[in-house]
Amino acid sequence: MSGGPAVNGGPTAGGGLSTNGGLSTNGGPGVSGGPTVHGDLAELRERARAVLDPAHYDYYAGGVGDEVVLGENEAAFRRLALLPRVLRGRATRDLAVDLPGGRLALPVLVAPTAFHRLAHPDGELATARAAAAAGTVLVSGVASTVAIAEVVAAAREVDAGAAVWFQLYPHPEHDVTACLVRRAERAGCTALVVTADSPVFGRHRRDAEHGFHDLPEGLAAENMRDLPGGPPGGTRDIAMSPAVSWADLDRLRALTSLPVWLKGVLHPRDAVLAVEHGAAGVVVSNHGGRQCDLVPAAVDALPAVVEAVAGRVPVLLDGGVRGGGDVAVALALGAAAVGVGRPVLWGLAAAGEAGVARVLDLLRDEFDHVLALCGGRDPADLTRDLVVPRGTGVSARCG
Ligand SMILES: Cc1cc2nc3c(=O)[nH]c(=O)nc-3n(C[C@H](O)[C@H](O)[C@H](O)COP(=O)(O)O)c2cc1C
Ligand SMILES: CCCCC(=O)C(=O)O
16 A cells, blocks of 8 residues: 555546636646646546555545435535626636635645545655645644644645644543644644534444454554553544533633634534634534434535624535535535545545645646636635526526
8 A cells, every 4th residue: 555656647637728728727836746646536536446455445435324425415516506607707816715724725625534644654744745735724633643743844844834724523531632732733733623523433334344443553643642641652542522512612712822613513503603602613514424424415504504604704615525616616605615535535545745736736727717617706706696506597596
């Protein structure tokens, strides 16, 4: 299991005729060093499947229960269409978005996913470098196989201004949470992301079938090392607790001056509570279909949350984003930016840093293309009236 040979020489993204603007997108910096990787997201996924241990591939790919929500996250995007505006664009577009905790050169960030060294020996170091080179945020998980200080250092070697956020689950022992927060601050993280959708860990049939319950020898959740109550030099388990409450969010906020995002919000009332409890923003997410198999697709839950939040804080979305068109739809429905989880893991497994760079490059290029097709100059031009249910052609709010 390693990066393996460069991904095959399929057509480059976009391909085709040199029209004005051609394949270059917003004239932003090229993504990352290393070998050029070709292939689209589906090809990268197949490459990942070929190189990964099947148990690890299924850990990444799988979802909870019957995997209904896993499929729905992507299918829900296919049920939506864009109603473009014409004759109002401009030659080059500005894709950047400012968020509490950092500026994104494109409205796509890397969602927190666990255990990147299962995908590639460079693990989160490779992901951090590629995200920094693309000018976007890596949300680095507490369940990373590289300690957060090293992750941030890798990003900052590429771009001294790179923003890395730290995702955590509030630990039932408060001194453990406090220690994790201090580590993230000392590492130089610019925001925290509290995941709220995991009072218990989702039951994944694929993991049970493979008997995949532990990391292989030599890999560990490095942020969990040397914590209060743990063995010297050893790690503590990542605890998920059904007793976690809004008081834990308050306590965590009192520990830090960093912006704190709340991830895993689906109910509009919880989005309002998040604002009232001082969250800097909310992430509409069903954990990529990995927690509860009865919930709506993430993009279906987005509009009600956006409406409830009413512009008081930014709203992010993750789950099922597989192309620049999905990014555009989510933004038109009110997301400030989107997160991608599995596509980044496929890029990482396929070709390490260059593979992650390829994923982010594809998304940026496609998003820029769709934005141009919608007569957009920047993400703010993607408004709610541009999204219609597929098969109707008419938005309730059109006109
Ligand atoms: C293998 C894997 C591990 C994940 N680990 C975490 C995690 O540790 N913390 C977290 O908040 N979300 C985690 N997520 C959820 C992602 O942050 C994100 O919500 C989801 O992957 C988005 O869906 P997508 O994979 O369809 O893009 C994980 C997702 C996957 C696929
Ligand atoms: C114990 C690490 C949690 C990883 C996670 O959130 C997931 O696999 O979905």
